Amino acid sequence: MRLLVTGVCGFVGSALARALLAERAGLKIIGVDNLAREGAHHNVAALRALGVDVRHGDLRVAADLDALPAVDAVIDCAAQPSVLAGTAGSGCTPAQLVGHNLEGTLHLLEYCRRHSAAFVLLSTSRVYSIPPLAALPVVVHRGAFALDPAAAAAGALPPGVTPAGVTEDFSTAAPVSLYGATKLASETMALEYGHAFGLPVWINRCGVLAGAGQFGRADQGIFSFWIREWAARRPLKHIGFDGLGHQVRDCLHPRDLAPLVLAQLGAGSSSDKQRVLNIAGGASQAMSLRQLGAWCRERLGPHEVASDPAPRPYDLPWVVLDSDRAASVWNWRPRTPLAEILEEIAVHSLAHPNWPHP
Numbered sequence: 001m002r003l004l005v006t007g008v009c010g011f012v013g014s015a016l017a018r019a020l021l022a023e024r025a026g027l028k029i030i031g032v033d034n035l036a037r038e039g040a041h042h043n044v045a046a047l048r049a050l051g052v053d054v055r056h057g058d059l060r061v062a063a064d065l066d067a068l069p070a071v072d073a074v075i076d077c078a079a080q081p082s083v084l085a086g087t088a089g090s091g092c093t094p095a096q097l098v099g100h101n102l103e104g105t106l107h108l109l110e111y112c113r114r115h116s117a118a119f120v121l122l123s124t125s126r127v128y129s130i131p132p133l134a135a136l137p138v139v140v141h142r143g144a145f146a147l148d149p150a151a152a153a154a155g156a157l158p159p160g161v162t163p164a165g166v167t168e169d170f171s172t173a174a175p176v177s178l179y180g181a182t183k184l185a186s187e188t189m190a191l192e193y194g195h196a197f198g199l200p201v202w203i204n205r206c207g208v209l210a211g212a213g214q215f216g217r218a219d220q221g222i223f224s225f226w227i228r229e230w231a232a233r234r235p236l237k238h239i240g241f242d243g244l245g246h247q248v249r250d251c252l253h254p255r256d257l258a259p260l261v262l263a264q265l266g267a268g269s270s271s272d273k274q275r276v277l278n279i280a281g282g283a284s285q286a287m288s289l290r291q292l293g294a295w296c297r298e299r300l301g302p303h304e305v306a307s308d309p310a311p312r313p314y315d316l317p318w319v320v321l322d323s324d325r326a327a328s329v330w331n332w333r334p335r336t337p338l339a340e341i342l343e344e345i346a347v348h349s350l351a352h353p354n355w356p357h358p
C-alpha cells in the first residue's frame with residue numbers, strides 16, 4: 001500500500017508516519033510538507049532515513065499535488081493547528097487560515113478523486129460548539145474542573161455529553177472558532193466527496209495529542225508546552241477562569257492512531273461503519289493544568305507559575321472526548337498511558353533544551 005501523509009514533518013504527521021511503518025511491513029509513504037511550522041525541518045532527515053519519500057510542497061498550490069505519483073490513500077495531517085489561528089495577533093489572517101486548512105483539503109480531495117484514493121482527515125474536538133461547552137456545569141475537585149455530579153444526576157447536561165466525555169452527537173453549531181470552522185468545513189467536503197465519488201473517507205476528531213518532539217505552544221500542544229517550558233524554567237502562567245489552572249484536557253499519543261487508520265484503510269468505500277469518530281485519551285487520560293504542574297514539580301523540580309485570570313478567546317473549562325464509538329466500531333483504545341506520554345515529553349525536553357519554542 002502506498003500512502004501520502006501531508007504535514008509529514010509536523011508533530012502528528014511525523015509520529016504517525018513512524019508508527020504506520022512500524023505497524024505494517026511493506027508500506028510506502030510519500031510525505032509532503034511546506035515546512036512552514038517552525039521546527040518541522042528537524043524531522044526531514046530522520047523520516048528520510050526511515051524510507052519516507054519526503055517532498056517539499058504546499059497544499060494551497062494544486063500544482064504541487066499534480067507532481068505527486070498516485071497513492072492508495074491520503075492521511076491529512078497538514079494544518080494551521082492553533083485554535084487562535086485567524087484571530088488578531090495570531091500571525092495568520094482568516095483568509096490564510098482558510099487557505100491552509102480548507103483550500104488545502106479541497107486540493108487533496110481532488111487528488112483523491114483523480115486517483116480513487118481513500119482520505120483520512122485528522123480533525124479536532126474544536127468542531128464542537130463553544131457556547132454549550134463553555135456553559136458546562138463544573139465543580140473543582142482535586143485541583144481540576146469536573147462535571148458537576150448533581151447536574152449529571154439531574155439530567156441537566158446538554159445532549160452529547162456525559163461524565164465520560166463529549167460524544168460525536170454534541171452540537172457543532174457556530175461559533176466553534178475560525179480554526180474549528182475550517183476543520184468542520186473540511187469534514188463536510190470530505191464526506192461529500194466520499195458520497196459523490198465513492199471514495200472511502202474517514203474523519204477522526206482528535207482531542208489533545210501529545211508526545212516528545214511536539215512544537216507545542218500555550219494555545220496548541222499544551223501538555224508538551226507546559227513540560228518543556230517548566231524544564232527550561234521559562235515563565236508560565238495559568239490563564240483564564242480562576243487563574244488557578246483548573247482547566248481539564250485529555251491526552252493521546254499520535255502513534256496510537258496508527259492501528260485505527262490501518263483498519264479504516266482496509267475497510268473500503270462500501271463499509272457501513274460510521275465515518276466520523278472521536279479519537280482521544282478520554283476521561284482516564286485527562287488532567288488539569290494544575291495537576292500537570294504537580295507532576296512537573298515532582299519530576300523536574302520547583303518552578304513558579306504566575307496567574308492571569310483574564311479570559312483567553314475560545315478557552316474552555318473541561319474538554320474530554322468520549323471515544324466509545326471508536327471502541328465499539330473498531331475495537332480501538334488508547335495504547336500509551338498518560339504517565340508514559342508525560343515522561344516521554346520530559347525526557348525529550350531535558351535532552352533538547354533548545355527545541356523550537358514560542
Ligand SMILES: NC(=O)c1ccc[n+]([C@@H]2O[C@H](COP(=O)([O-])OP(=O)(O)OC[C@H]3O[C@@H](n4cnc5c(N)ncnc54)[C@H](O)[C@@H]3O)[C@@H](O)[C@H]2O)c1
Pocket residue numbers: 006007008009010011012013032033034035036037040057058059060076077078079080081099100104122123124125205206207208209210215220221
Ligand atoms: N496536536 C494536537 O493536539 C491536535 C489535536 C487535534 C487535531 N489535530 C490536527 O492534527 C493535524 C496535525 O497537527 P500537528 O499538531 O501535527 O501540527 P504541526 O504544526 O506540528 O504540523 C502541521 C504540519 O503541516 C505543515 N503545513 C501547514 N500548512 C501546510 C500547507 N499549506 N502545505 C503543506 N504543509 C503544511 C506544517 O509545516 C507542519 O509541519 C492538524 O490537522 C490538526 O488540526 C492536532
